[in-house]
Amino acid sequence: MNEPLIQFHNIDFAYSPDRTVLRGCNFCLRQGERVALLGPNGCGKTTLLHLIVGLLRPTNGRVEVFGKVRRGETDFHEVRRRVGLLFQDADDQLFCPTVAEDVAFGPLNLGKPRDEVRLIVAETLKSLGLNGFEHRVTNHLSGGEKRLVSLAAVLAMRPDVLLLDEPDMGLDDAVIERLLKLILGLPQALIVISHNRSFWTELTTSALEMREGNLFVQVP
Amino acid sequence: MFKHTLHPLHSGRSLLDAIDPRAKILFAATFAIVVALARTMPTMFAGLAVAISLVVVARIKIGDVIRRLLPLEILLILLALVLFWTVPAMERRDGLRLATIAALKANAVLLGSIGLIGTMDAVTLGHALAHLHIPQKLAQLLLFMIRYFDVLNREYARLRAAAKVRGFRPKMNGHTYRTFGHLVGMLLIRGFDRSERTLAAMKCRGFTGKYYMLDHFAFSRRRDVPFCIVAATIVSLLVGIEWMGWL
Structure with missing residues (x-):
């Protein structure tokens, strides 16, 4: 069996004492796996992704990423470099005025020199079929373009794992088809949240359903 | 507007x-x-x-x-x-x-x-102002403002439309002032929430407080x-x- 990348050991998480989301949750993602995360709205799927990258901290339990237990903010700096999270709303993720700057933001934070960053930006955009988008203003992109650019921004960091939070939300069939092809061509292990059955069945190798704060294997 | x-x-x-x-x-x-x-x-x-x-x-x-x-x-x-x-x-x-x-x-x-x-x-x-070395916070503020002006404006338009389709017409009365109060309040709350999410997204991409510029003139x-x-x-x-x- 491949080595585990992300492991949850008995994770509890509550936003407030009367709003518990995860209860004794165990979870493991291994190299090469593509997992769909299913469940009704508000059941804690996004919370789980945010726990992985340390935007939220568990009330109880251990989060283990890349073979190390992660606790404090500095522990998660490395995690965030190697795990790419695609947010639900692309407007939250794209905050630079132009596309090139947005895609460059991650690599620049990693301390890469400007010339290399420029190369990474061009390569990443090209790999997603976004040639010539460098100087487009992010405000003026369409919904589908915004989603692809935010994916480019995540991929520019060359992550080992991808966490995709409803990447198909609000997109038309043609864009979903394009996105599906692109993601299928990526080598990374990934977790995807989606309410679109045909989307996740085509994309993933297994599916987990979240019920009462824990995860259960879903039989297709 | x-x-x-x-x-x-x-x-x-x-x-x-x-x-x-x-x-x-x-x-x-x-x-x-x-x-x-x-x-x-x-x-x-x-x-x-x-x-x-x-x-x-x-x-x-x-x-x-x-x-x-x-x-x-x-x-x-x-x-x-x-x-x-x-x-x-x-x-x-x-x-x-x-x-x-x-x-x-x-x-x-x-x-x-x-x-x-x-x-x-x-x-x-x-960008030009940032390269002229005005304080970094000001430059960042300006660039963020440029980016989110449209987003907030659209949010405002959505809220206005939501009020309008339920028959709201501004007049000179308490109801109108209260409605606009709610509208502005909601806009502030949403703006705040969005800023939290944006910061989270920035952290996920390795942001630790320093903002780097890509373009040079x-x-x-x-x-x-x-x-x-x-x-x-x-x-x-x-x-x-x-x-x-x-x-």
């Missing part, structure tokens, strides 16, 4: 469009300082002439210029009226002189800025050096005229 604020006036056909934005900003700033500090009339008239020529060279449509000048002119007319009627009859000449000075200076500075800076798009302006010898020489000459001439007035 905010539609025209973020869109530049440039036509793409002007000589000024290709000039390094940093040079244009520096010229606009020095020009404004010289005109604002001038004490003699000839300098002010010369400044106004320079400003008008800048607008002409920038090839901005006359309608756009008038639209931007209108609020200023209304203010200036009010000022002139106040100065005319509130001073004793013997000093009216002085009052009018002051009003003229205010009008000359304000128009010169504003027209100069329209010609030099109004033609840049907001993104370029933000190229200072071109062929275009920008002549521009700087012309700009320096204009400023020196204005200072010269002022000097002569003092002798």
Whole structure:
């Protein structure tokens, strides 16, 4: 069996004492796996992704990423470099005025020199079929373009794992088809949240359903 | 409502469009300082002439210029009226002189800025200011504002539409004020939530507090050096005229 990348050991998480989301949750993602995360709205799927990258901290339990237990903010700096999270709303993720700057933001934070960053930006955009988008203003992109650019921004960091939070939300069939092809061509292990059955069945190798704060294997 | 604020006036056909934005900003700033500090009339008239020529060279449509000048002119007319009627009859000449000075200076500075800076798009302006080493927080604030202006505006439009489809029509009554209060409050809360999510997204991409710039402007010898020489000459001439007035 491949080595585990992300492991949850008995994770509890509550936003407030009367709003518990995860209860004794165990979870493991291994190299090469593509997992769909299913469940009704508000059941804690996004919370789980945010726990992985340390935007939220568990009330109880251990989060283990890349073979190390992660606790404090500095522990998660490395995690965030190697795990790419695609947010639900692309407007939250794209905050630079132009596309090139947005895609460059991650690599620049990693301390890469400007010339290399420029190369990474061009390569990443090209790999997603976004040639010539460098100087487009992010405000003026369409919904589908915004989603692809935010994916480019995540991929520019060359992550080992991808966490995709409803990447198909609000997109038309043609864009979903394009996105599906692109993601299928990526080598990374990934977790995807989606309410679109045909989307996740085509994309993933297994599916987990979240019920009462824990995860259960879903039989297709 | 905010539609025209973020869109530049440039036509793409002007000589000024290709000039390094940093040079244009520096010229606009020095020009404004010289005109604002001038004490003699000839300098002010010369400044106004320079400003008008800048607008002409920038090839901005006359309608756009008038639209931007209108609020200023209304203010200036009010000022002139106040100065005319509130001073004793013997000093009216002085009052009018002051009003003229205010009008000359304000128009010169504003027209100069329209010609030099109004033609840049907001993104370029933000970058240029950041590269001129204004405090990093200010530059960041400006760039974020540019990015989220539209988003907030759309959010506002959505909320307005949501109120409208349920039969809301603004009137002069408590219900209207309360509704607008809710609307603005909701806008603030949503803006705050969004800023939290954006910060989270930035952290996920390795942000730890320092903001790096990707683009650098190229200072071109062929275009920008002549521009700087012309700009320096204009400023020196204005200072010269002022000097002569003092002798």
